[in-house]
Amino acid sequence: MRPGTTDRQVFREVFLFKEYNFPLTQNPSIVVDAGANIGLATVFFKNRFPEALVYAIEPDSKNFTVLTQNAKAYEGTYPMHSALWRVDSYLRIKDKNENAWAFQVEECNQEDPDSFSAISIETLMRSNGIERIDLLKLDIEGAERDVFASNYDYWLPRTKVIIIELHDWMKEGCSREFFRAIINYRFRVSIYAGMLLLYNIDLD
Template sequence: MSRFSVLHRQLGFIEALSIYRKVKFQNSQGLRLSNLREPFSLRSNPYDYATFEEVLLRREYDIELSFEPKNIIDAGANIGLTALFFANKYPGAVIVSLEPDDDNFKLLSQNISAYKNIVPLKGGLWSKDAFLEIVDEGVGNNAFRVEEVGADHHRAISAYGLPTIMKLQAWEHIDLLKIDIEGSEKNLFENNFADWLPKVRVLIIELHDRMVPGSSKAVFSAINNYDFSVDIRGENFVFVNNDF
């Protein structure tokens, strides 16, 4: 199916044509969708458009919940499109958007600038507060691994454990935790998960065994310590904590 056909099917003719023309002529600044109150921008690369299609066209994070989330963490926020989706769907929520890559974070900050309920946090998500190095796999800003390094490493970036983020926001629990962190979920779910996992009401996570073997095993092993139900939405697993 052509790009315009996908846009047309999801958006309608006029809105689809407007976005299609801008993207085709590499002018993906100030894009508008009727269900977002502010414009957003993409870079002229296939990775940003793929994220746009996943998040805002196919709406893979449009999960039916039995409650209205008040606090959300978007880990692996990329250029901010998931945060924009959540901010418009749940306008009463505070959303922490965590992204380690410099270029991604720059556009994320631009895209969310009109939303006072989105808190940008530059860094990675890890099992503890630490420092990481981005390892470029040669596939653009949408897919890179990180490795733990010392604080004095010349390319060290900050990493945060979930208890630290919760403490910074004075949250006792997390209503909605979205994780897309390119294999770092293996470290996150192998270590210290008891400090935060039972405090998560809904977890939406994409697994990356192709990048870090054993990622899914680590996630399911940790989850099995608690009473979560599971569903699948697109590329994501959705876990709902039945103890809430």
């Protein structure tokens, strides 16, 4: 963890408050940690589910460097310097002076010097041979509005559990797009540690 940053607060939430210690009926095989920050949730998931493959996705380069260091002791972790989006695209961090746990992204041209590749969840699954996501953690600072705006018909019915924080105070319309998408499927919704926890009752 880095002194003088929000890393200590993230550690407190993940390991002391155990905000990702929600109940599951079976251990996941595939976990996607989107908005992985420095990888503390990834480490928590690997300790809780040591057999799981964890794809840890983080857009900020400084966070990603620490994420890679924190994840390297755990086999079956795949850090990705990227971000989830509704389609494969190019993004950039739009608020570089924000706290390390609150970066937002926006679309840009590939030629932008700060651009990086963003990936849709469908592409993530197809390119890695993932047939189903057992646990999808989304803490992506408003980008959930775009992820759930379109192109979810492939991956959403193939996702068993979603834990998500909605950020309407950062980007208007996050909740609207999220609920508009999931209403087409049979998810049981509850609240856990201030986040929404969803179980797909059509998946065993």
